[in-house]
Amino acid sequence: MTSASTDRNTRQEPLLFSFAASRPFGEAVAERLGCPLAALEERIFEGGEHKTRPLVEVGDRDVYVIQSLDGEPGQSCNDKLIRLLFLIGALKDAGAGRVTAAIPYLAYARKDRRTKPRDPINSRYVAALFEAVGTDRVLALEVHNIAAFENAFRHCRAEQLPVAGMLADHIASIVPNEPITVVSPDAGGMKRAELFRSELEKRLGRPVGKALMDKHRSAGVVSGVLFAGDVKGCVAVIIDDLISTGTTIVRAATTCRAAGATRIIAAAAHGLFTDGAPVLFGPDGPDQVIVTDSVPVRTVSDTSRIHILSAAGFVANAISRLHRGEPFYELLPYD
Numbered sequence: 001m002t003s004a005s006t007d008r009n010t011r012q013e014p015l016l017f018s019f020a021a022s023r024p025f026g027e028a029v030a031e032r033l034g035c036p037l038a039a040l041e042e043r044i045f046e047g048g049e050h051k052t053r054p055l056v057e058v059g060d061r062d063v064y065v066i067q068s069l070d071g072e073p074g075q076s077c078n079d080k081l082i083r084l085l086f087l088i089g090a091l092k093d094a095g096a097g098r099v100t101a102a103i104p105y106l107a108y109a110r111k112d113r114r115t116k117p118r119d120p121i122n123s124r125y126v127a128a129l130f131e132a133v134g135t136d137r138v139l140a141l142e143v144h145n146i147a148a149f150e151n152a153f154r155h156c157r158a159e160q161l162p163v164a165g166m167l168a169d170h171i172a173s174i175v176p177n178e179p180i181t182v183v184s185p186d187a188g189g190m191k192r193a194e195l196f197r198s199e200l201e202k203r204l205g206r207p208v209g210k211a212l213m214d215k216h217r218s219a220g221v222v223s224g225v226l227f228a229g230d231v232k233g234c235v236a237v238i239i240d241d242l243i244s245t246g247t248t249i250v251r252a253a254t255t256c257r258a259a260g261a262t263r264i265i266a267a268a269a270h271g272l273f274t275d276g277a278p279v280l281f282g283p284d285g286p287d288q289v290i291v292t293d294s295v296p297v298r299t300v301s302d303t304s305r306i307h308i309l310s311a312a313g314f315v316a317n318a319i320s321r322l323h324r325g326e327p328f329y330e331l332l333p334y335d
Contacts, residue, residue, distance in 0.1 A: 014323040015058060015096075018066040019083060021075055025104055025293060026066040028312035033320060040087075052087045059095040062323050064139075066315075069107035070272060070295040077107035081126070085133050092134040100137040100322065101130060102315060104294035105242075105270050109140075112148035127152035139318060141294050141311055142269030144241050145188075161318055163269045163292060163311065164192070165333050168199035170290060170309055171237060171267065178262070181209035181234040185252040193239045196267075199333050200237075209234060213252045225255075232260030238286065242270035246280025253286045263287050270294050271306070281305060 013035045018026025020042055030037045039055035067084045071077045084101060091099050111122035123145075130138055130153070137157040143149040146160050171180070182200065184193035190212060201208045211229020236256040238249055243266065253264045264286040271291030276299040279285065285305070292311040297303060314331075321328055 012061065014319055015056070015061045015063045016066065016319075017054065017063065017087070019052070019080070019087075021072070021080060022066050022068045022104070024296070025068065025312060028293075028310060029066060029102075029316045029319065032313050032316035042083075050083060050086075052083055052090065054087075054091060054094065058091055060097040062098050062100075063091055063096045064100045064102050064319050064323075065091070066102045066104070068104040068295055070105050070270075071107075072296075072298060081107060081129075085129055088130070088135050089133040098136045099134065100139055100319070101135055102319065103138065103140045104292075104311065104315065105272075106138075106140040106143055106149075109144040109149065112145045112152075123148055124152045127154075127158075131155045137322065139315070139322070141292070141315065142241050159318070159322075159328060161311075161314055161331070162192075162195065162333060163309075163314070164196040164199045166292070166309055166311065166314060167196060167239070167267045167290065168203050170307075171200055171265070172203035175235050175237075175265075176204070179209070179234040180204075181211050181229060181231045181236050181261070183211045183213060183229065183231065183236050183238045183252055183256060185213045185238055185240055185248045187212065187214070189240055192241060195333055196237075196239045211236070211256075213255060227255050227259065230259075231256045234261055235263045235265060236261035238264065238266045240266070240268045242272055243268045243277065243280065243289065243291065244272045244274045246273070246277040246285065249286060249289075250279050250282075250284050254284050265290065267291075269311075271297055271308075273297060273300050276300050 015038050016030050017038050017040055026037055041053040041055055044050045069077045069080050088099050108122040108126045135156050139159050141161045142163045143160050150158055182193050182197040184190045197208050197210050211231055214226035238252045243249055249266045256264055265288045266286040267290040269292050289305050290307045292309050294311055
């Protein structure tokens with residue numbers, strides 16, 4: 001894009017699209033930006049084929065497409081991914097100046113390395129698909145492994161929005177005085193937990209402890225009993241990027257209770273709650289579960305333990321900064 005077209009682009013408001021599957025989140029982002037969602041035609045044909053067509057002129061515009069890539073009844077993550085890719089391709093073919101995929105939940109991010117012979121690295125293949133259709137930028141909320149995410153993209157800009165600050169704001173408001181220990185449910189999440197702990201200390205103005213649960217996963221079986229850290233007499237906050245079946249969280253919660261924690265809070269960006277996550281919401285689960293609205297809560301029958309934080313304002317702020325060419329790093333916490 002030339003400098004003249006860039007100037008013209010930023011003088012206009014960003015052009016936002018959202019698929020029907022992510023429309024509530026898209027509408028919330030649009031409301032915070034003060035601009036409406038642009039019209040889309042979504043059609044499904046015989047045999048499951050489909051097309052999505054922008055119903056407004058996109059030539060030389062700065063375009064953002066909002067689509068969360070979680071699976072739901074009637075649409076798998078694969079369905080949502082291919083629809084997003086096809087729309088980005090159509091936008092580029094129609095002359096859009098710059099297209100950003102704004103993805104509250106990025107599918108396949110957990111498969112970012114080989115753990116067995118001939119294993120696929122799905123996160124890298126997904127990145128290649130985005131680049132193949134001409135995506136200029138990918139904006140994702142709290143990815144599983146930030147290094148793998150950034151390194152997977154070679155020809156387009158990849159930005160992650162960590163939710164550490166958002167979660168820290170909320171935890172500081174509900175646990176202002178009690179001692180707190182932040183718990184990582186596995187070694188791979190220690191950097192995420194430490195970033196959150198650091199943000200929480202800033203807000204509380206006092207020390208926050210840390211602890212680590214050992215975890216090994218093989219053929220779908222989770223094991224590991226080692227626990228390091230002191231949670232006795234503390235509120236234990238178990239921090240992770242996502243909650244699926246809840247098995248990992250329950251293991252950590254059980255260990256923290258046995259070690260003397262007074263209360264267990266689980267906090268994550270993405271609440272997938274696979275099949276309703278019955279173990280998570282059973283007697284051994286945490287006292288409270290905090291997630292963002294990156295994925296709608298569809299399968300949990302009793303939501304009394306769930307508190308949902310809106311990430312729409314955070315995403316809207318990121319889009320605004322990207323659109324105006326303002327420093328993006330100012331939004332992000334750093335360890």
